Amino acid sequence: MIFEKISTILTADELVDKAFSRSVRAGRGKIGGEYTDKKEIEESMVLTAGNILGDNLRNAVKDWPNLERIEPFYRDLTDILVGVDELRKRLASVSWASEKTREISRKYVGMIRKSQDPVLLRKQAFARMASIVYDVDKDLRFLNDARNKLRQLPDIKDEPTIVVAGYPNVGKSSFTAAVTGARPEIAQYPFTTKGIIIGHFTRNRIRYQVIDTPGLLDRPLEKRNDIELQAIAALRHVGHVLLFIIDPSETCGFTLEEQMKLLEEVRDTVKMPVLTVANKIDVEHSKADADMEMSTLKGEGVLAVRDRLADMLEEILKPKPPEEKKREQEEEVHQIPPSRKKRKVKTEEAGEDKK
Numbered sequence: 001m002i003f004e005k006i007s008t009i010l011t012a013d014e015l016v017d018k019a020f021s022r023s024v025r026a027g028r029g030k031i032g033g034e035y036t037d038k039k040e041i042e043e044s045m046v047l048t049a050g051n052i053l054g055d056n057l058r059n060a061v062k063d064w065p066n067l068e069r070i071e072p073f074y075r076d077l078t079d080i081l082v083g084v085d086e087l088r089k090r091l092a093s094v095s096w097a098s099e100k101t102r103e104i105s106r107k108y109v110g111m112i113r114k115s116q117d118p119v120l121l122r123k124q125a126f127a128r129m130a131s132i133v134y135d136v137d138k139d140l141r142f143l144n145d146a147r148n149k150l151r152q153l154p155d156i157k158d159e160p161t162i163v164v165a166g167y168p169n170v171g172k173s174s175f176t177a178a179v180t181g182a183r184p185e186i187a188q189y190p191f192t193t194k195g196i197i198i199g200h201f202t203r204n205r206i207r208y209q210v211i212d213t214p215g216l217l218d219r220p221l222e223k224r225n226d227i228e229l230q231a232i233a234a235l236r237h238v239g240h241v242l243l244f245i246i247d248p249s250e251t252c253g254f255t256l257e258e259q260m261k262l263l264e265e266v267r268d269t270v271k272m273p274v275l276t277v278a279n280k281i282d283v284e285h286s287k288a289d290a291d292m293e294m295s296t297l298k299g300e301g302v303l304a305v306r307d308r309l310a311d312m313l314e315e316i317l318k319p320k321p322p323e324e325k326k327r328e329q330e331e332e333v334h335q336i337p338p339s340r341k342k343r344k345v346k347t348e349e350a351g352e353d354k355k
């Protein structure tokens, strides 16, 4: 994962402690040498402190991926979780501090050589370098927090991928848990899932990736919370088919009408085909206009849904003959704006035992 390589970022206190204790050690190493004079000791102390600070500050910046080049999905998530512009500013501050501490150390080494009072100059150099590091303490803390958040993002692989979406509390995580090895938290309140969760299943030796997303409410983008926005990022940038789960029993706490409105918006947002499935059919429910039905609680219809999704993926990802590919590309060029035709999926009775 792109954020995994970033090591812990030290605070200003920790950095200053580290640099100055190393510099004392370096100074001690010089004492007693045949030709050492006082200046040499002070010079080596300043040089060591400058190197340690400069290197550590530079490392806090250089492990980050290039924010201009990361995939749109991770870029959106970075923006939602920490803010891309803010992150860029903080990285620039720390980068500046790295240059500055080195510059101070080089300048003072030169001055010590010509000076009568090398100890005083060394103390001045330390004070100036420390002050630069304390100036960027808030940036270092920001970067470390950002690193801790972003490291937890799941690693999305280039595999046949199903995205699961719908209103909060409809059973998205229950479905993901039922068909994959993932164990997302399942609970009877909305927004139990607060980030993207990944699970996998294998059928006919093909591995499928299932992305469980946080619940979405039917409301304009600018009103959505950060939890919902992560689901939107997944809908926009990843996946080959979308499983939209509806709860016609309305025990999720939201009406069927609200859920169907969201479905229409989602259909307009995503480029992938959508399979709509009514869940919780073990509970009394009204009739829903969905492609399939299931109860993740009782395990009814779940495998049939899984197999239908895998069939859809097989069909979508099947290599196409070159003539067909060419025709599709030509059609796309003539379709401006892209057609928003409702993609209805034909339902068929798939056997439960089909693997």
Ligand SMILES: Nc1nc2c(ncn2[C@@H]2O[C@H](COP(=O)(O)OP(=O)(O)OP(=O)(O)O)[C@@H](O)[C@H]2O)c(=O)[nH]1
Residues within 6 Å of the ligand: 167, 168, 169, 170, 171, 172, 173, 174, 175, 185, 186, 187, 188, 189, 190, 191, 192, 193, 194, 213, 214, 215, 216, 279, 280, 281, 282, 283, 294, 295, 296, 297, 298
């Ligand atoms: N009766 C019944 N309850 C179900 C069924 N599927 C899920 N539930 C219950 O519905 C509640 C929500 O399930 P989750 O799987 O957490 O729903 P979710 O869509 O992931 O919810 P968020 O993460 O909050 O968006 C839990 O209390 C589940 O036990 C079902 O088929 N029948």
Ligand SMILES: [Mg+2]
Residues within 6 Å of the ligand: 172, 173, 174, 184, 185, 192, 193, 212, 213, 214, 215
């Ligand atoms: Mg969930």
